[in-house]
Amino acid sequence: MSDKKSSIDSKRALRLDGWGFVGESFAVSPALLDWLAARLGDKSEALPSFDPEAFRAPEPAPVPELGCAASTDAFDRLAHARGRGFPDLVHLRSGTVARLPDAVARPGDETELQSLLDAAQKHGLRIVPWGGGTSVTGGVNAPAGAAPVVTVDLGGFSGLESLDEESGLAVFGAGTIGPRIEAALGDRGFTLGHFPQSWELSTLGGWIATRSAGQESLGYGRIESMVAGLDLTAPGGRLEIPALPASAAGPDLRQLVLGSEGRFGVITRATMRVRRRPEHQRVEALLVPDWASGVEASRSLVQAGLPLSMLRLSDAPETEVAMAVGLGKSAWAPLARAWLRLRGIGTNSCLMLLGAGGTPSRIDACFERAWTLLRPHGAVSLGAGPGRHWLADRFRHPYLRDSLLDLGLATETLETAAPWSRLGHLYRAVGRALAGSGSRRELVVPVLCHLSHPYRDGASLYFTFFFRCPRDPDEAVAHWARLKRRATDAIVAAGGTLSHHHGVGSWHAPWLPHEAGESGWRALRRLAQELDPRGVLNSRVLLDRTDRLEE
Ligand SMILES: Cc1cc2nc3c(=O)[nH]c(=O)nc-3n(C[C@H](O)[C@H](O)[C@H](O)COP(=O)(O)OP(=O)(O)OC[C@H]3O[C@@H](n4cnc5c(N)ncnc54)[C@H](O)[C@@H]3O)c2cc1C
Structure with a gap:
């Protein structure tokens, strides 16, 4: 593991080959390890992290005067080479990133940015706009090819x-x-x-x-x-x-x-x-007997127009993991489970988190109404404890991916959305596409899912899946790419959106015409040509139909 000061936060160093800040982590709990070992076996081989001593950056291609501050420092280029999807992490850890930007530009205002874009047009540079570099769709990855690549860190436009x-x-x-x-x-x-x-x-x-x-x-x-x-x-x-x-x-x-x-x-x-800003915020947890009743309960809450700020429903496998990792830790967990069994809540039960903000009386009134709608679906309250846990850790969960990779275990997520009437079909289709892999151990893929971001007419589904990570980076990315292709094909075929919130990037781009339609896709291309006639801006994302999952 190594670090590099970033323009994002000059006080805390960012991890170069994983999520977040150096020194932060989220440990894999013994309960989660047991859960994974029961499904994937316990013979995973640790995946080494990035070795800065061994890193040799390719010489940058010469770039002309850009009209703004720019750096060709090898670690700065590496820190701006990839987003934070699974293949990014694998290539960053193993030092096998195929292409680094040749320079990282830092314009301080629009005049400097315009000069940079003029230089790009004049000299045929490829420009990649970079915000936080958290893309999980290959959206900020330096494109391969002969043209020099300049990644534009937008930290100068801040505040x-x-x-x-x-x-x-x-x-x-x-x-x-x-x-x-x-x-x-x-x-x-x-x-x-x-x-x-x-x-x-x-x-x-x-x-x-x-x-x-x-x-x-x-x-x-x-x-x-x-x-x-x-x-x-x-x-x-x-x-x-x-x-x-x-x-x-x-x-x-x-x-x-x-x-x-x-x-x-x-x-x-x-x-x-x-x-x-709301005075108070509360997240309550509850269990419903199964996924189908949870989806129905979610729909009724949203369509009744309750002033909730958040709703998240885990399916049974995700609930099992959440209970093992979070609830399972508390001393009263066995008692709680026995009590839930008495109330008819068994192994298919699903965890729901509901959030609301405002004055205490407004929050009370919101949950009171929510419970009148939830009780007919067999919901049982778990109180505010699990919600407090979740709120405290919600921005720390991404560190778990790196801790799992340290142990040779891969995890990745994907998401979609559909109308309520198609949600059940979509849920089953994506789960089957990811998990339906036969008996070979290395192909077994446990899948978790939650429903979130609900609307009156539908909701998003967010899938998390795990596999044993091959040590060879190309093999690991190829395995991920097979799963990603299968899942994306299933999403499109089942009538889900290509992405509810991660975007298109370069990884989803070949599927965009399914959703935009050929005419819609061509109209978007013409607009790109109008605003960027020489195609200097991030030309591999959104409208490039080449399959780049393995790059
Ligand atoms: C652990 C993790 C959790 C995530 N959770 C969520 C989530 O809950 N919800 C969600 O929506 N997404 C989530 N994402 C995805 C990602 O964070 C979002 O896509 C986010 O909006 C990207 O912001 P960024 O500033 O990092 O953009 P970048 O990754 O830097 O860029 C993303 C894309 O936008 C372009 N871009 C960036 N800035 C500009 C600009 N100023 N002008 C023009 N183009 C620009 C880039 O060229 C690229 O195509 C998650 C990602 C990770 C790794």
Whole structure:
């Protein structure tokens, strides 16, 4: 393991080959290890972490004058070479990243950014906009090829520029990370309310570029409902979309920038709708007898319009893991289980977490209404303890991936969404695609799932799967790619969206025409040509149909 100071946070060093900050970790509990050993065997071989002494960076291709600060330092280039999906971690750990950017540029304002884009057009450079680098879709990976690659770290566009308290509108630089947004707003009693699990490292521009969804999207909405206006600098021109509460002046240009993943231009600032920070927050846990009753209960809560901020329903395997890892630790767990069995809650039971914020009386009233809807589905309360656990650890869970890889165990996630009427079919289809692998031990893939981000008309499904990680990096990535292809084919065939919140990147791009339709896909391509006529911006994401899962 090694570290590198990042422009994101000058005080804490970022881990180069894994998630988050150096010195932070999330240990694999003995209960989880037992659970995995029962399914995958206990013969995993530890996966070594990155050895900085052995690392030899390829010589960078010469880059012309870029019109802004730029670095060709080998570790800076490595720190900006890959996102944080499974293949990224494998290649970073093993020192087998095929392509590093040739330079990392750090423009300080729009004029410098424009000069950089002019230089890219003139000299045929490839430009990769980089927010926090937390992409899990190959969205920030330096593209292979002869053209020099310049990754643009947007840390120079950071901070609160203004807050209009009367309207609840805050202007932030696009490179501002989650904690800085909340700290700046919190000082004035406001919140954005956008808390993706990657919150500590990801940026406002990255959230907008990928149509991100935070864990409290049920209360605060997805990022697209929070963006009132924004500025985009593109090689072909600038878009300055004014912040208006609503408009009927033609198609909504914001929606073209949302989800554009650095392909149409670089978002430099955005005006965000912010709210008064709630006085209190409570997350309650409960069990329902099985997945089907949990899905029905979730639907009834959301369609009744309860003012909940979060709803998360784990399926039975995810519940088993959560109980073993969290609840199972408490002294009263055996008693609780016996009591639950008496109440008819058995091994298929599913854990639900419900969150609400506001004044204590508003929260009480919300949960009171929730319980009148939950009781007919056989729900049994577990109180506020597990919810407190979850809130305390919610941004630490990603460290578990690295701890598992240390033990030679791989875990990866994927997500989708569909209308309620198709959710059951989608759940079964993806589970089968991932787990249906025959009897060979190395192909066994335990799968967990939870429903979250519910809407009146449907919800997101989020799958976590595990496999024994081959020590050879190419073999590990090839195995992951097979699973990813199978699952993505299943998602598309079952009528789910290609992505509910991770975005398209380069890994999902070959499937985009299934969802956008050929005409829609061509229209998006023409728009990219208008804003970026020479194709210098992140050309491998979104609209490139080449299968790049193994790169
Ligand atoms: C552990 C983990 C947990 C995650 N949890 C969530 C979650 O709960 N919800 C969720 O939505 N996502 C989640 N993600 C995915 C990821 O964090 C999101 O996609 C996030 O929005 C990316 O933000 P970023 O600043 O890191 O962007 P980056 O990874 O740097 O970039 C992502 C894409 O946006 C482009 N881009 C970045 N900034 C700009 C800009 N200013 N202008 C134009 N293009 C830009 C990049 O070129 C790239 O295509 C998670 C990822 C990890 C690793």
